[in-house]
Amino acid sequence: MKHKVSEEESERWKVGNEDEKGFWLGLTEEDLLAHERGHRALAKQIDLGIQIRGLRDDFRGLQIGCAVEDTIFFVEGGSLYAVDPLAEFYKQHFERARNPRVDYREGVGEVVPHEDDFFDLVICQNLLDHVANYDVVLDEVKRVLRKPNLLYFGTDVYTSESAEVRWKRQESGEIFDIQHPHTFTVETLETVITGHGFEIVERLPTQPSGKGDDSTRHCFFAIYP
Ligand SMILES: C[S@@+](CC[C@H](N)C(=O)[O-])C[C@H]1O[C@@H](n2cnc3c(N)ncnc32)[C@H](O)[C@@H]1O
Numbered sequence: 001m002k003h004k005v006s007e008e009e010s011e012r013w014k015v016g017n018e019d020e021k022g023f024w025l026g027l028t029e030e031d032l033l034a035h036e037r038g039h040r041a042l043a044k045q046i047d048l049g050i051q052i053r054g055l056r057d058d059f060r061g062l063q064i065g066c067a068v069e070d071t072i073f074f075v076e077g078g079s080l081y082a083v084d085p086l087a088e089f090y091k092q093h094f095e096r097a098r099n100p101r102v103d104y105r106e107g108v109g110e111v112v113p114h115e116d117d118f119f120d121l122v123i124c125q126n127l128l129d130h131v132a133n134y135d136v137v138l139d140e141v142k143r144v145l146r147k148p149n150l151l152y153f154g155t156d157v158y159t160s161e162s163a164e165v166r167w168k169r170q171e172s173g174e175i176f177d178i179q180h181p182h183t184f185t186v187e188t189l190e191t192v193i194t195g196h197g198f199e200i201v202e203r204l205p206t207q208p209s210g211k212g213d214d215s216t217r218h219c220f221f222a223i224y225p
Helices: 008-023 031-053 087-093 133-143 160-171 186-195
Strands: 060-064 080-085 101-107 120-123 145-159 199-208 216-223
Touching: 031 145, 031 186, 060 101, 060 133, 080 087, 087 101, 120 133, 133 145, 133 186, 145 186, 186 199, 186 216
Parallel strands: 060 080, 060 120, 080 101, 120 145
Antiparallel strands: 145 216, 199 216
């Protein structure tokens, strides 16, 4: 079954995505350098994953939700692509976002602006809780992937207790934590991912989410067999 973004999800998402701009404009160069160190470290792990998984030398890699710059900017080799609904905003305000190695386009994960079977690698770092509809994004990921493929997901998750509280607030229609319309636990996230037919092949050490609450970042490699 193909999933669809509802009107309500779309409206809720627009408010959160607009709010992203202020977050990025508020970062100092020091903050951006700290982000860059994290992106470089993850890119090294992904380089290794590319070797292990035996992707072709001229692989094509995509990062969805790349913000100012992200891991794909530091992956070695291949042809590198990124999409983000705010890509033009980031390029306008940040020199770092204008990386000539990366084809960085404006677009959403729900409608990836590339043809079917185009990518060998897709990175979704700190993305799935931000989007309008993660099922639609995962449908798109499957559409653009070709074999052998490699996926990396890093997603903020909560304990069941905290998640229950957030789900109740969300169900009541309350809008809070504006940039994050979705709440996952490790279990609900993995159920969504495997429910789409992805196979989790390696779980990586949990990372801090950086959100300033009790969430942590659950990270893993997956494939679409
Ligand atoms: C918190 S930032 C994370 C950026 C980066 N991945 C990182 O970890 O530093 C979330 C990014 O996802 C983007 N985003 C939000 N909804 C999206 C969607 N539906 N499709 C693609 N990107 C989206 C936002 O514009 C923002 O740049």
